[in-house]
Amino acid sequence: MIKEINSKDNNKLKHAASLKESKYRKEYNEFLSEGKKSLDMALKAGNVKEIFTVKPIKEVPQDITQYVLKEDLLKKISSTKNPEGIVFVCNVVNRKPKKLNKVVYLDHINDPGNMGTIIRTALAFDYDAIIVSEGSCDVYNEKAIAASKGAIFSLPILHGDLDEYREGRQVIVSALNEKAVDIKDVKKPQSFILVVGNEANGVDEAIIASADIVTKIEIKNIDSLNVAIATGILMDHLR
Amino acid sequence: MIKEINSKDNNKLKHAASLKESKYRKEYNEFLSEGKKSLDMALKAGNVKEIFTVKPIKEVPQDITQYVLKEDLLKKISSTKNPEGIVFVCNVVNRKPKKLNKVVYLDHINDPGNMGTIIRTALAFDYDAIIVSEGSCDVYNEKAIAASKGAIFSLPILHGDLDEYREGRQVIVSALNEKAVDIKDVKKPQSFILVVGNEANGVDEAIIASADIVTKIEIKNIDSLNVAIATGILMDHLR
Structure with a gap:
């Protein structure tokens, strides 16, 4: 009409x-x-x-x-x-994921542009779903929607705490600490949750402490990568 | 004072x-x-x-x-x-690059956030310089500066045409066409220029036609990755 x-x-x-x-x-x-x-x-x-x-x-x-x-x-x-x-x-459609073998968990992601870009990238790398932590920005913020380039209409979006989802899945945390293994040396588990963290503070310390694998991307000259870039590179290794 | x-x-x-x-x-x-x-x-x-x-x-x-x-x-x-x-x-300081063996060429990049993020990533992967094409957005735009997270103060920024720089370097173009080789199968040349293109239209056809290597990142479900994400993944493969 x-x-x-x-x-x-x-x-x-x-x-x-x-x-x-x-x-x-x-x-x-x-x-x-x-x-x-x-x-x-x-x-x-x-x-x-x-x-x-x-x-x-x-x-x-x-x-x-x-x-x-x-x-x-x-x-x-x-x-x-x-x-x-x-x-x-x-x-808003709550899509049920068919399976949860390849999942990204967003721990306090603040910037809607990063949020939307990660959603777009997760769909492109055929992830099963994205889980958004409490305290992250709104997935349906207009900047997040714009950056997702329509991926928001295909990728299942879940909300909640990491612990609700970790049973039967390896938790792989991205963190720049000494014990972190270079992502190149990480063998992709059959079922996993990739955890990426807040733009300023990274992933929550308790989550890092309880991770099955702590990984990092080798970089030089500067403290860190943008979180959406880091997530894209990690997902490329963990397809 | x-x-x-x-x-x-x-x-x-x-x-x-x-x-x-x-x-x-x-x-x-x-x-x-x-x-x-x-x-x-x-x-x-x-x-x-x-x-x-x-x-x-x-x-x-x-x-x-x-x-x-x-x-x-x-x-x-x-x-x-x-x-x-x-x-x-x-x-504005025109830093002279010490060498030009690992360079990114930005072909008509429009979004200052993408521009700044690519500068930050290029510094993190130890690239020698970034070359900005005519028709790209202003490197010194406040959003580009913010997204670069200070990388603008270290990475040499050049302006100009690809042809001024290609002698002695392999030109590797990111493009989603049939002939494109999966980046996983590209062997890093000793000296190269990685070309990434406009958010809506990709890299200029004439540049693609004259490239030494055309490469792509395998994706599913969606047309393309965000250009800064794609550049980050390509740089990770071409360190």
């Missing part, structure tokens, strides 16, 4: 704008995403609730409403400079 | 604020950076022109002026939410 929106006071538009805030995302269990490529992935995954667009899009099923509006109104709900004329509201 | 600034109309403060714009960075050959860790690296490298800080810093040489000011004034020149109370003006 196609409808027009001509006013900034339109209720649908105001509802969508409210999803820029974490508390409303949690209240409604919805979030915003942008752009044609992400829309295609979200449609395929069945996450799309409604679409705001500067011109009607052909391939959208009839039962999803397209609100057609002027670009200056669309800007009220877009977060990027160039939203490609498409912003859409998504339902 | 320590001086106080009490007004937003102070000339030194206004000059620093002007460096948020690319045209003034180019005009003065200066840029802004923030935080204690970056300051330490910049001092060591000899890039620091003057410092704006909420309280005097002990380890700063006498000949570098510290302007002490209130936090609300500091916010006029900071770009992060938490500038740690320190923003400083740096001189």
